[in-house]
Amino acid sequence: MPTFLETVHVLNGETLHLNYHQKRINDVFHYYFPDTPVLNIQDYFASLELPQSGSYRARLVYRTEWEFHEFIPYKSKNIKHLAIVNTDDFEYFFKYADRSHILKKVADHPEADDIIFSKHGKLQDSSIANLAFKKGDTWYTPKDPLHWGTTRRRLIDEQVLEEKDIWISELSEYSHICLINVFRPLSDTDALLLPNAIV
Known part of the structure; x- marks a missing residue:
């Protein structure tokens, strides 16, 4: 069974557009885990201590449960070609x-x-x-x-x-x-x- 990832933008202590991340999690559970209660990303973030200053990439790894999370300071990749x-x-x-x-x-x-x-x-x-x-x-x-x-x-x-x-x-x-x-x-x-x- 694969492991899934959500990458959320945390900006100055605020999580952005969580409703769209929840929609994608809903789709994963509908396809892979139809008999399992869907994880709630809003509740999960409410249980975490968020970085309060700066732009962060929150990596959330999950299957039927939240398995791992980390906050990584965001640095834009320079893409020209x-x-x-x-x-x-x-x-x-x-x-x-x-x-x-x-x-x-x-x-x-x-x-x-x-x-x-x-x-x-x-x-x-x-x-x-x-x-x-x-x-x-x-x-x-x-x-x-x-x-x-x-x-x-x-x-x-x-x-x-x-x-x-x-x-x-x-x-x-x-x-x-x-x-x-x-x-x-x-x-x-x-x-x-x-x-x-x-x-």
Whole structure:
């Protein structure tokens, strides 16, 4: 049975967007543990002593119980260049704690700061984030990502992002790419220019 991971942004003692993390935990339990009471992430954080100053990455590892947690000071990874790699038969629908396959793919491409998985010609995710692509004034996100992230889901709910198949063959139609996760916002300032970002 796999082990699962939630990565939560803790900013100055506040946990951000826990309702979306809970939705993902609900999905995990519905699929893997349908007869087990669902873990409550809000209650778990209420039992912890949170760092009160600064930006932290809270790593929560769990199966049917909370198994491990740690607070890591957040340091942004400088990403300027991306390499496109084949997803092949790799599946990462849920946020599994075992990321060894992903890390190996990244290590195989030292020419890039991060990678983008693609399947049957359609772009999916980077190793650390979901993706958004800008065309005109509209931001699009791949309809079939490697996994759905909490920030991606929230931005779709807020109608900031639209789901669409992003084909490698049509990448020239987009002006920017933005990596989005709980630490990386969707904005022109944080986006990379296309096609310059692809190596």
